[in-house]
Amino acid sequence: MTPTLARRVPFFDYRHAFLSEEEDLVRIFRDVGRRGAFILQEDLARFETNLAQVVDAQFAVGVGNATDGLHLALRAAGIQPGDEVIFPSHTMAATAGAIYFAGAVPVPVECGPDHLIDPEAAAAAVTPRTRAIIPVHLNGRTCAMDELASIAARHGLILIEDAAQALGSRHRGQAAGTFGAAGVFSFYPAKLLGCLGDGGAVVTNDRVMFERLCELRDHGRGTGGEIVGWGLNSRLDNLQAAILDWRLSALPEAVERRRDLARLYEQRLTGLEELTLPPGPDGDPDRYDVFQNYEVEAYDRDRLRDFLQAQGIGTLLPWGGRAVHQCERFQLRASLPSTESLFERLLLLPMNTSLAKEDVHAVCDAIEGFYRST
Numbered sequence: 001m002t003p004t005l006a007r008r009v010p011f012f013d014y015r016h017a018f019l020s021e022e023e024d025l026v027r028i029f030r031d032v033g034r035r036g037a038f039i040l041q042e043d044l045a046r047f048e049t050n051l052a053q054v055v056d057a058q059f060a061v062g063v064g065n066a067t068d069g070l071h072l073a074l075r076a077a078g079i080q081p082g083d084e085v086i087f088p089s090h091t092m093a094a095t096a097g098a099i100y101f102a103g104a105v106p107v108p109v110e111c112g113p114d115h116l117i118d119p120e121a122a123a124a125a126v127t128p129r130t131r132a133i134i135p136v137h138l139n140g141r142t143c144a145m146d147e148l149a150s151i152a153a154r155h156g157l158i159l160i161e162d163a164a165q166a167l168g169s170r171h172r173g174q175a176a177g178t179f180g181a182a183g184v185f186s187f188y189p190a191k192l193l194g195c196l197g198d199g200g201a202v203v204t205n206d207r208v209m210f211e212r213l214c215e216l217r218d219h220g221r222g223t224g225g226e227i228v229g230w231g232l233n234s235r236l237d238n239l240q241a242a243i244l245d246w247r248l249s250a251l252p253e254a255v256e257r258r259r260d261l262a263r264l265y266e267q268r269l270t271g272l273e274e275l276t277l278p279p280g281p282d283g284d285p286d287r288y289d290v291f292q293n294y295e296v297e298a299y300d301r302d303r304l305r306d307f308l309q310a311q312g313i314g315t316l317l318p319w320g321g322r323a324v325h326q327c328e329r330f331q332l333r334a335s336l337p338s339t340e341s342l343f344e345r346l347l348l349l350p351m352n353t354s355l356a357k358e359d360v361h362a363v364c365d366a367i368e369g370f371y372r373s374t
């Protein structure tokens with residue numbers, strides 16, 4: 001089969017993330033620079049206030065990235081060495097890394113057909129040493145929070161949400177990140193709300209958790225600058241916060257654009273029996289998904305991926321193609337057959353706000369062309 005190059009569609013265009021807003025970004029940089037406002041300044045405080053408001057949380061704390069956010073949230077929640085923390089194996093290694101570096105034991109469990117943590121598997125993994133569950137709202141869709149909250153309540157467990165991919169996502173009107181003790185967002189450039197580097201935030205409704213997080217991210221300093229305990233250095237840069245605050249107001253439109261693109265993927269690809277699509281944006285009145293990613297299950301995935309690449313269409317294997325428990329050096333020693341089987345089929349199609357509808361059509365044309373010819 002000789003592919004014809006119709007329209008190049010990169011998976012994500014990092015240059016576009018700057019060039020499309022270059023003038024405003026330079027204006028913000030100049031403003032922050034001229035004020036010398038680099039660390040823990042008013043732009044960060046304003047962004048934290050606005051972010052908390054967007055998700056209806058009482059507090060938000062800007063941190064260096066979501067990995068640190070998870071780590072600090074676990075520490076602030078009092079997780080101790082040897083405690084077990086349950087998480088879905090279909091997630092970034094960051095979720096497990098945060099547990100590990102908090103001194104706890106990462107316990108990976110299966111995900112269900114929606115690619116999110118399977119509540120039954122989570123319940124079955126609870127032991128007397130379990131202290132917390134980290135649901136991961138992967139691809140911008142909230143997990144089964146009712147079931148998970150009741151499991152947590154039954155066993156006295158802490159819920160910390162990995163909402164790195166889910167800013168703006170809602171479940172029965174409640175925002176991702178606000179169901180448990182704390183929720184963590186990532187502002188990595190390719191995220192729903194991205195900055196020009198690394199960034200993250202933790203939201204919480206618990207004042208004690210908030211105060212601990214503020215100390216932990218800033219060398220253990222209290223409000224007067226005095227050292228009140230051990231801490232790390234993981235502050236969201238004031239410059240990044242200024243950029244994020246400016247971009248935050250455009251988040252609802254950016255999310256709607258992604259949902260439109262997801263609708264188009266669904267219209268074009270429904271009925272192609274070689275693909276299993278994610279739940280569509282209008283499929284569940286209880287959920288408002290934000291489509292950080294468009295993750296499909298594809299028959300003959302690797303050949304499809306090569307074919308698309310030859311057509312100039314970028315796709316991604318989630319986490320490089322392996323679930324967390326499949327990394328041997330982590331020595332997690334779990335057997336999770338559903339997740340392992342899923343990882344033979346998973347593929348991320350291009351999904352971001354710089355995509356035009358024509359790009360989605362080009363991706364779908366190419367996918368149809370591939371399956372028609374095999």
Ligand SMILES: Cc1ncc(COP(=O)(O)O)c(C=O)c1O
Pocket residue numbers: 065066067068091092094095136138162164165185186187188198199200
């Ligand atoms: C589900 C999930 N958790 C955690 C992270 C880590 O985020 P960060 O890169 O901001 O540390 C990511 C980033 O991609 C993620 O997707």
